[in-house]
Amino acid sequence: MLLNIKDLHVSIGDKEIIKGFNLSVNKGEVHAIMGPNGTGKSTLAAAITGREGYDITKGEIFFKDELINDWEPDKRASEGIFLSFQYPIEIPGVSMTNFMRTALNAQREYHNLPPIAAGEFLKKMEEKKKLVDIQSKLTNRSVNEGFSGGEKKKNEIFQMAMLEPSLAILDETDSGLDIDALKVVAKGVNQLKSEDNAFVIITHYQRLLDYIVPDFVHVMYDGRIVKSGGKGLAVELESSGYEWIKEQFGA
Amino acid sequence: MTDEKNEKQVLHEVTSGEYKYGFFTNIEADQAPKGLSEDIIRFISAKKNEPEWLLEFRLKAYRHWLTIEEPDWALLHHPPIDYQDIIYYSAPKKKKELSSLDEVDPELLDTFNKLGISLEEQKHLAGVAVDAVVDSVSVKTTFQDTLKKHDIIFCSFSEAVQDHPDLVKKYLGSVVPYTDNYFAALNSAVFTDGSFCFIPKGVRCPIELSTYFRINAANTGQFERTLIVAEEGGYVSYLEGCTAPMRDENQLHAAIVELIALDNAEIKYSTVQNWYPGDKNGKGGIYNFVTKRGLCKGNSSKISWTQVETGSAITWKYPSCILLGDNSVGEFYSVAVTNNFQQADTGTKMQHLGKNTRSTIISKGISAGQSNNSYRGMVRVGKRAENARNFSQCDSLLLGDKCGAHTFPYIKTNNPTAIVEHEATTSKISDDQLFYCQQRGIDMEKSIGLIVNGYAKDVLNKLPMEFAVEAQKLLAITLEGSVG
Numbered sequence: 001m002l003l004n005i006k007d008l009h010v011s012i013g014d015k016e017i018i019k020g021f022n023l024s025v026n027k028g029e030v031h032a033i034m035g036p037n038g039t040g041k042s043t044l045a046a047a048i049t050g051r052e053g054y055d056i057t058k059g060e061i062f063f064k065d066e067l068i069n070d071w072e073p074d075k076r077a078s079e080g081i082f083l084s085f086q087y088p089i090e091i092p093g094v095s096m097t098n099f100m101r102t103a104l105n106a107q108r109e110y111h112n113l114p115p116i117a118a119g120e121f122l123k124k125m126e127e128k129k130k131l132v133d134i135q136s137k138l139t140n141r142s143v144n145e146g147f148s149g150g151e152k153k154k155n156e157i158f159q160m161a162m163l164e165p166s167l168a169i170l171d172e173t174d175s176g177l178d179i180d181a182l183k184v185v186a187k188g189v190n191q192l193k194s195e196d197n198a199f200v201i202i203t204h205y206q207r208l209l210d211y212i213v214p215d216f217v218h219v220m221y222d223g224r225i226v227k228s229g230g231k232g233l234a235v236e237l238e239s240s241g242y243e244w245i246k247e248q249f250g251a
Numbered sequence: 252m253t254d255e256k257n258e259k260q261v262l263h264e265v266t267s268g269e270y271k272y273g274f275f276t277n278i279e280a281d282q283a284p285k286g287l288s289e290d291i292i293r294f295i296s297a298k299k300n301e302p303e304w305l306l307e308f309r310l311k312a313y314r315h316w317l318t319i320e321e322p323d324w325a326l327l328h329h330p331p332i333d334y335q336d337i338i339y340y341s342a343p344k345k346k347k348e349l350s351s352l353d354e355v356d357p358e359l360l361d362t363f364n365k366l367g368i369s370l371e372e373q374k375h376l377a378g379v380a381v382d383a384v385v386d387s388v389s390v391k392t393t394f395q396d397t398l399k400k401h402d403i404i405f406c407s408f409s410e411a412v413q414d415h416p417d418l419v420k421k422y423l424g425s426v427v428p429y430t431d432n433y434f435a436a437l438n439s440a441v442f443t444d445g446s447f448c449f450i451p452k453g454v455r456c457p458i459e460l461s462t463y464f465r466i467n468a469a470n471t472g473q474f475e476r477t478l479i480v481a482e483e484g485g486y487v488s489y490l491e492g493c494t495a496p497m498r499d500e501n502q503l504h505a506a507i508v509e510l511i512a513l514d515n516a517e518i519k520y521s522t523v524q525n526w527y528p529g530d531k532n533g534k535g536g537i538y539n540f541v542t543k544r545g546l547c548k549g550n551s552s553k554i555s556w557t558q559v560e561t562g563s564a565i566t567w568k569y570p571s572c573i574l575l576g577d578n579s580v581g582e583f584y585s586v587a588v589t590n591n592f593q594q595a596d597t598g599t600k601m602q603h604l605g606k607n608t609r610s611t612i613i614s615k616g617i618s619a620g621q622s623n624n625s626y627r628g629m630v631r632v633g634k635r636a637e638n639a640r641n642f643s644q645c646d647s648l649l650l651g652d653k654c655g656a657h658t659f660p661y662i663k664t665n666n667p668t669a670i671v672e673h674e675a676t677t678s679k680i681s682d683d684q685l686f687y688c689q690q691r692g693i694d695m696e697k698s699i700g701l702i703v704n705g706y707a708k709d710v711l712n713k714l715p716m717e718f719a720v721e722a723q724k725l726l727a728i729t730l731e732g733s734v735g
Contacts, residue, residue, distance in 0.1 A: 051686055073689035074698075082690075089687040093705030102701055103691035110692065142705065143687075159691065 001065065002027050002167055002198050003048070008059035010040075010047045010223075016057070017043040019223035025167070028195045032209055032234060033202045035220035036242040041202045042086060044220075045171045049083045050076050063167070078110035082165035084156040086172040091143035096155070099143045100125065100162055107163065128161040132188040150181035157188040168192075169200045174208035186211030206238035221249050283340035289313065292440055295340045299409050299443075302416055312429035312439030321433050325596035326625045326657055327565050329538060332503055339441045339474070397458065403487075404449040405460055408476050411447035418449055422480055426509040426546045426573070434505040434540040434567075438474045442507070445476035450485035450516070459715050461490040475506040481516035483549065488519040490718055502527075504563075505540045514549030514576065519557070521714050522570075523722050526562035531620075533592030536564025543570035547579035547605075555582040556599065557713045559722040564593060569627065571600035574608035574636075581610040584710040588703075588726060589622030589654070598628035598659070603639035603669070612643040615707050618654035619730060625657040632669040639669040647677040648706050650699065650730070700727040 003025040010018035017040045025031055033041055046054045048061060050073040061068050068076055091099065105115045116124075129135075132154040144152050153173055160168050170189070174182055189199065189212050201212060209217075209231065217233040218225045221242075226249045227233065283294055292313055296306040321332070398405050404415060411419050429439035450456055481487055491508075504526070510518045520543075529536025539562075545554035556570035572581030583599035601610035610630065618624040624647065632639045647656030658675050680702050688698035704711070704723055711719050 049690055052682060072694070073686060074692050074694045077690050077692040085687065085690075089681075089683045091684055091687070091702060091705055093708035094701055099688075099691070099701070102697065103688075103693055106694065106697065107692040163691065 001025070002063070003200075004060075004062040004065075005048075006060045006062070008044075008047065008061065009057045010043055011055050011057050012043065012053060017223055018047060021059070021220075021224050023200075023218070023225065025198045025200060027166070027198055029216065030193065030199045030201065030212060030214045032214040032217045033200060033220050033225075034204070034206070034217060034234065034237055036246065037204065039220045040223045041220055042171055045083055045169050045200075045202060048076075048169060049073055049081055074106065075110070077163075077165075078107045080166035082160050082163055082168045084153075084160060084168065084170040084173050086175065088144045088147075088152040088156055090145045090147075092145055094143050096141055096143055097125065100159065103159075104162060124162065128158055131161050131191060132157045133184050134158055149176040150178065153177055153181065153185055154188075157185050157192075161188065161192055164192075164197075166197045167200070168197065169202065171202045172204065173201070174203055174205060182208060183211060206234045209234045219245060221245050282338050285338050286335040287313075287337070287339055287441065291339055295441060295443060298340060299412070301412055304420060305412060308424065308429070309440050312436050313441075315430055316433065316436035316440055319433055319436065325567055325627070326623060326659075327567060327594050327596050329565055329594075332538065334437075337503060340443055398456075401454050401457065402451045403454060403456055404447065406447055408442070408445040408447050408478070411478075415447070415449070418480070419447065419478070422478055422509065422511055423476075424509075426511060426544045427507050427542050432542060435507055435542045438476065438505045438507045438542070442474040442476040445478075445506070447477075448479040448487060448489065450479075450481040450487045452482040453484045454482075455485070456487040459488045459490055473502070473504050473506075475504075475508075477506070477508040478511075479509070479518055479520070480511045481513065481518050481552075483514045483516060485513070485516045486518075488715060489521070490715060491520070491522045491524075503538050503540070506542070508541070508543040508570075510545035510554055512545065512547050512549060512552035512554050512579075515551045516549060517553040517555075518545060519555045520545070520570070521718055522556075522558040522560070523714075523718055523725060524558065524560045524562050524566075525725055527564075528562050528591065528593045529564040531591045533564070533621075536593070537562065538565045539563040539568065540565075541568040543568065544573065544600075545571070545581070546573045547576050547581060547608075549579070550576040550605070551578045552576050553580040553582075555580075555584075555713075557582075557584040557710065558586070558597075559707075559710070559714070559725065560585070560587040560595060560597060561725045563595075566593075566595040566597050568597045569599055571602070572610065573602045573604065574610065574639075575604045576608075577605040578607045579605055580608070583610075583612045583614070583628075584713045585614045586617070586707040586710045586722075586726070587614070587624055587626075588617045588730065589619070589624045590730065591620040591622060593620075593622040595623070596625045596627055598626045600629045601631070601641060603630070603632040603636040603641070606635065606637045607639070608636055609640045610642075612641070612645070613709055614643075614645045615710055616645075616647040616656050617650070617703055617707070617726075617730075618647065618656050619650040621653045623655040623657070625659060627659040627661075629661040629663070630671055630673075631662075632664040632666050632671065634665045636666050637668050639664075639666060639671075641669075641671045643671075643673045645673070645675045646706070647675075648703065649677065649679045650703075699730055703727075703730060 001024055005021055005023045008018050008021040009016060035041055043054060047056060050071055056069050063079060063081060101121055108115060134154055147155060173185060214231050217229055217231060219227040226245060283291055289310060292309050296309060427435050429436050448460060479489060510520060512518050526537035526539060547554050554572050560566055570583060574581050581601050587595045587597050589595045598614060599612055612628055614626045616624040616626055626645045630641045645658050649656055656677055660673050662671050664671060684702055685698050688701060703726055711722055714722055
């Protein structure tokens with residue numbers, strides 16, 4: 001099993017956001033986590049990736065059968081957990097090339113590998129840029145600075161392609177994307193999908209799932225999964241909305 | 252995980268890094284007794300076999316110094332300096348004249364090797380002529396032959412006094428008179444050595460000129476004097492780099508750098524300053540009171556200061572430009588990092604006197620630990636300076652919540668056609684940025700280094716290549732607990 005979350009409770013300050021969350025993800029699977037705003041979807045992503053200020057008060061997160069509750073974010077990343085940010089962060093003055101090489105080499109160092117050769121690195125950059133139709137030279141652009149909304153999201157998928165994680169969490173990657181950009185992002189994800197990795201796609205809307213077909217769909221509400229099913233569930237949600245969930249599971 | 256606590260801990264660790272270059276060379280010093288008097292000045296002057304006029308210059312400076320007070324307007328705090336408790340002259344004993352690197356004291360070469368600036372390597376690989384100053388006396392000058400071919404003079408100040416007295420007499424004190432300020436007066440009275448560079452008319456210096464300063468013997472104040480003159484159409488890029496061995500007692504350093512650019516001449520002066528900043532409790536460290544000023548004397552001349560300041564317990568330094576010639580250009584690019592209990596009050600003065608003069612100021616302050624970092628700058632436009640332009644950008648970056656950043660911009664324009672722009676920002680490294688880097692596999696320390704280097708990039712880009720790499724490393728070393 002790649003990811004196994006057991007009875008997870010997560011608080012931000014005194015406020016409990018995740019309230020007994022369970023999820024198992026195997027290699028080769030695509031899971032979609034859907035639900036209305038404010039049910040804890042992004043908090044879940046933050047907890048899995050080890051973000052500061054998201055305190056696990058109860059429960060366990062296992063990744064590749066290891067308990068990772070106390071791992072630093074960079075260790076989790078190097079072990080193969082990748083987060084495509086809902087709002088990618090700008091880092092002025094740091095070129096994408098430098099950022100990517102630093103990240104890649106940090107992960108290689110973690111696995112006791114020597115730094116990647118310059119030629120090999122640039123070749124890899126060119127190859128992965130094509131995957132998400134990034135035309136611009138990234139060498140002279142700072143991380144996410146001056147990127148349009150669509151470019152930022154493509155850039156997240158590009159980084160995923162460069163780092164080749166075994167678990168990718170896509171947090172609202174579809175938000176703010178026009179249909180063309182959405183297709184590009186989906187195409188990138190589909191090409192990266194393999195028997196050795198898994199995707200957890202967090203989304204409010206069903207439309208991304210037209211292009212990235214999930215094996216499982218989970219409906220999250222008030223900090224836990226209230227309903228799971230196959231890809232049909234997403235379609236059902238699209239037509240019926242989230243109101244019935246609120247009525248059925250609301251406090 | 253207890254995330255917030257963790258961040259504080261890491262931030263504490265990375266901001267309490269110990270100085271990496273803590274070692275000192277055991278070279279027998281030939282030194283003056285402690286204290287300052289006319290006799291000491293005569294001793295220094297005699298030791299250096301100086302002409303009468305130079306002794307007179309020193310004595311006048313000393314007598315003036317006696318009449319003035321130490322300035323107290325900077326945002327700096329330190330115990331009073333006992334000027335009678337300082338040794339004003341100290342020289343490594345020279346066994347004989349040196350004609351090659353093989354004859355240089357092996358221990359001294361070892362010191363340079365520890366710093367990663369092997370003279371030999373630089374000589375062969377980087378094409379840099381190095382005038383190495385250890386404890387005030389130049390030990391070795393390289394690449395003289397190449398320079399000679401272009402009629403460029405690059406030597407120690409003492410040699411210049413002996414070999415080119417007329418040039419020294421003509422320009423010494425012409426940009427920074429001994430009456431300029433307290434520390435300039437002190438330096439003028441007791442300076443022991445430094446560098447002299449003269450670029451004749453129409454000559455572009457083909458190599459970067461470099462001087463590495465080190466402060467070595469305990470309790471030795473170091474008073475450098477640098478004079479660079481570029482005649483009409485001349486060009487030179489000059490690098491000054493510093494590291495100092497670890498000391499417990501505070502050491503005073505009061506240097507003067509004078510630059511003179513004639514018509515169409517350009518001088519680029521780059522500094523990486525990494526003197527001992529004191530330990531993480533604020534004990535020890537160098538007091539660095541420096542007067543650096545360039546005179547764009549000729550029309551269309553240009554002087555550019557670039558500095559990366561990571562060291563010293565106290566930095567008091569305002570590399571400035573007097574834009575006298577019409578169409579002359581002044582530039583100041585600065586990164587100043589303070590950590591632990593360091594204090595920096597640094598900036599620049601741009602004096603626009605000629606017509607169509609332009610100046611650019613880019614200052615990036617980075618404060619960590621419990622340090623204080625101030626930018627102090629003045630832009631003054633004179634009556635005659637039609638169409639003067641200035642652009643200033645002063646940014647401050649804070650790491651943690653115990654440090655301070657301050658900006659003191661002064662603008663005085665006496666000409667209505669002047670355009671002076673000033674931008675200032677203060678920011679903190681955001682948790683979002685740190686997490687973003689960490690999520691890609693980069694640890695906290697490296698993430699801080701990456702973000703800080705990005706922040707300082709506009710200035711680092713102005714440094715010559717070899718220096719930029721060293722400067723990036725220094726920023727990382729200064730802010731990280733460990734490196735490599």
